[in-house]
Amino acid sequence: MNGRRVTIVDVAARAGVAISSASSALNGRSGVSQATRERVQEAARELGYVPSLRGRSLSTQRAFSIGFVLHRSLEVLEADPFFGAFIGGIEQAISPRGYALVLQVGSTLEEAEGRYRELAANRRVDGVLLNELRIDDSRIDLVQEIGLPAVGIVPPIDSFPLPCVRQGSAAGVRALVRHLVELGHRNIAHVAGPPGFVHSQERIDAWRGALEEAGLATGALIPGDFTYDGGRAAADEIAAMAERPSAVVCANDLSAVGLMIRAQELGWSVPGDLSICGYDGIALGTYVRPTLTTVQASPRRVGAAAAELLLDLIDDPEANALRHVDLPAGELVVGTSTGPVA
Amino acid sequence: MNGRRVTIVDVAARAGVAISSASSALNGRSGVSQATRERVQEAARELGYVPSLRGRSLSTQRAFSIGFVLHRSLEVLEADPFFGAFIGGIEQAISPRGYALVLQVGSTLEEAEGRYRELAANRRVDGVLLNELRIDDSRIDLVQEIGLPAVGIVPPIDSFPLPCVRQGSAAGVRALVRHLVELGHRNIAHVAGPPGFVHSQERIDAWRGALEEAGLATGALIPGDFTYDGGRAAADEIAAMAERPSAVVCANDLSAVGLMIRAQELGWSVPGDLSICGYDGIALGTYVRPTLTTVQASPRRVGAAAAELLLDLIDDPEANALRHVDLPAGELVVGTSTGPVA
DNA sequence: TTGAAAGCGCTACCAG
DNA sequence: CTGGTAGCGCTTTCAA
Numbered sequence: 124m125n126g127r128r129v130t131i132v133d134v135a136a137r138a139g140v141a142i143s144s145a146s147s148a149l150n151g152r153s154g155v156s157q158a159t160r161e162r163v164q165e166a167a168r169e170l171g172y173v174p175s176l177r178g179r180s181l182s183t184q185r186a187f188s189i190g191f192v193l194h195r196s197l198e199v200l201e202a203d204p205f206f207g208a209f210i211g212g213i214e215q216a217i218s219p220r221g222y223a224l225v226l227q228v229g230s231t232l233e234e235a236e237g238r239y240r241e242l243a244a245n246r247r248v249d250g251v252l253l254n255e256l257r258i259d260d261s262r263i264d265l266v267q268e269i270g271l272p273a274v275g276i277v278p279p280i281d282s283f284p285l286p287c288v289r290q291g292s293a294a295g296v297r298a299l300v301r302h303l304v305e306l307g308h309r310n311i312a313h314v315a316g317p318p319g320f321v322h323s324q325e326r327i328d329a330w331r332g333a334l335e336e337a338g339l340a341t342g343a344l345i346p347g348d349f350t351y352d353g354g355r356a357a358a359d360e361i362a363a364m365a366e367r368p369s370a371v372v373c374a375n376d377l378s379a380v381g382l383m384i385r386a387q388e389l390g391w392s393v394p395g396d397l398s399i400c401g402y403d404g405i406a407l408g409t410y411v412r413p414t415l416t417t418v419q420a421s422p423r424r425v426g427a428a429a430a431e432l433l434l435d436l437i438d439d440p441e442a443n444a445l446r447h448v449d450l451p452a453g454e455l456v457v458g459t460s461t462g463p464v465a
Numbered sequence: 466m467n468g469r470r471v472t473i474v475d476v477a478a479r480a481g482v483a484i485s486s487a488s489s490a491l492n493g494r495s496g497v498s499q500a501t502r503e504r505v506q507e508a509a510r511e512l513g514y515v516p517s518l519r520g521r522s523l524s525t526q527r528a529f530s531i532g533f534v535l536h537r538s539l540e541v542l543e544a545d546p547f548f549g550a551f552i553g554g555i556e557q558a559i560s561p562r563g564y565a566l567v568l569q570v571g572s573t574l575e576e577a578e579g580r581y582r583e584l585a586a587n588r589r590v591d592g593v594l595l596n597e598l599r600i601d602d603s604r605i606d607l608v609q610e611i612g613l614p615a616v617g618i619v620p621p622i623d624s625f626p627l628p629c630v631r632q633g634s635a636a637g638v639r640a641l642v643r644h645l646v647e648l649g650h651r652n653i654a655h656v657a658g659p660p661g662f663v664h665s666q667e668r669i670d671a672w673r674g675a676l677e678e679a680g681l682a683t684g685a686l687i688p689g690d691f692t693y694d695g696g697r698a699a700a701d702e703i704a705a706m707a708e709r710p711s712a713v714v715c716a717n718d719l720s721a722v723g724l725m726i727r728a729q730e731l732g733w734s735v736p737g738d739l740s741i742c743g744y745d746g747i748a749l750g751t752y753v754r755p756t757l758t759t760v761q762a763s764p765r766r767v768g769a770a771a772a773e774l775l776l777d778l779i780d781d782p783e784a785n786a787l788r789h790v791d792l793p794a795g796e797l798v799v800g801t802s803t804g805p806v807a
Numbered sequence: 808t809t810g811a812a813a814g815c816g817c818t819a820c821c822a823g
Numbered sequence: 824c825t826g827g828t829a830g831c832g833c834t835t836t837c838a839a
Binding site (some may be wrong): 544 | 809810811816
């Protein structure tokens, strides 16, 4: 805590060179002799110089940070472990490049949009990640309108107007359905995610398509919302059905667990009376009994890839304006929640 | 995207006043006539002016953001939903005050310390939150040494040298033990948290103290690490014991669930053969069967209170240098994982 | 009350 | 290759 912080001026003075030379030397730019560069670097080391992000930020017009807005209620945030993995992946990708993550929470979609506007207006971040995209997501227009670099995560198929990272769930869901068909199931229902979300729709389509491929009739499409309670409600809905499915594919693990617990409360045997699978591969699925058959997604890799792409986009908007990164699909994880049809 | 962003210069020009007057007017400082103030504000509104955080940051020597370093492995991050609540609370407290959260991840303690040093050196944040404090935590010296405002979360009892927020777990643990004693249990073990952590020790002490109060012998102290697998291992340890406890108080919910699942795999009935309780009150405890008896902590409120205190500290270091905030203890939540002794 | 001007710490341009 | 110097957008001091 000895008085003033050391700035580039101090370094330049100590090395006996101009400030501009010191800057060039420290940033590895060309235009400085090797001798000067070394002198400057040594001076910086001796003085314990750390460049001020603020000065750099103002002069380069960069914040050296990216934003991520979680748009879900605080309540859900407390229950769902899924997004922690995302964040880990993002951090892993950006911190080596000198960037930091600014995390915001917007409970409602409106609030989230407000956050994006704010972030863009005061330029707190150089770009943002758009997760949990909806079909016709309003944020797409928003970021284009306000000129905020953005990368979409699991975007609508095809002509997505922004760079994006996709880990498609279609292959995984098909694998789940095939697995069930092999076990002899003929009546396979689906507990969907909340309507409007790209990944909800993708899983519905994949489930339908896989049934068709197998030459089976389309099963019951039960509404859901990715939550534990939504899964429980789905079980009650199934209980009320005249012709009950022998297997269910849920849009995610959390709802699958809710469904399973409720099914057991209703006195059904899982998988004896009902085979259940989820999607995501969260740890919770291995805690419950029976263990959940699911697809192992890679949120950490998705987060890392998206963040990486965003930094590339910030560095070179032209070259990366439409880059699409496709991650390998998640793999089938067979638990004990699925079994042969009774 | 019409060309340049609007700056305070534009606002001043439009209002026909000096830049300094515009600044004062916009920041509600005195020294400007009401008429001028209104003219400036209107100009700002018309132009859609949003102050640049960068300019402000450089001139005020403030980053308008606070840091939070998660020091745990990415693997754990994916499984534990607990910290999401913290973050929600932090956000809730700081965003109305114009601050943002910079989130970092340090897998190891060394890495985490490096992050704190970095954060302080380049002044990316104005202060940090120190969570999961250890007894004699090295970060305490660190932040004092580098002059980084910091607030401790659940700090060591008594003479903690920094401002802090505490939600003591002693009362909750005692309530758990009393609950078990009332059910007739006489041999009550404890699955501890990882050694060295303040909240691990606090819970051990509370468990011991409560047993003493009840006039019971101290039960077995089983090592643990707050993880699911640690809980499973504890069950195996109990299985190997000559005189098995009839009840166990676990240091947190996640390990309690691991213990419970493993106990059931071993063929024990819960609570028939073994009563189990946890601590935290995470959603997972209500998903499992039997449901977990636990204590409902308030991570969101802790996060909010800590962030609030940190901003106060940044605003006025003198006045808040030693403020300690004590949150009401968590309440006992009786689930079905505890029952009368057989 | 108002306005001019000096920084905050850095980058980048442009003469020398 | 080197060294002035002009910003980046804002706050704040000091004269007028």
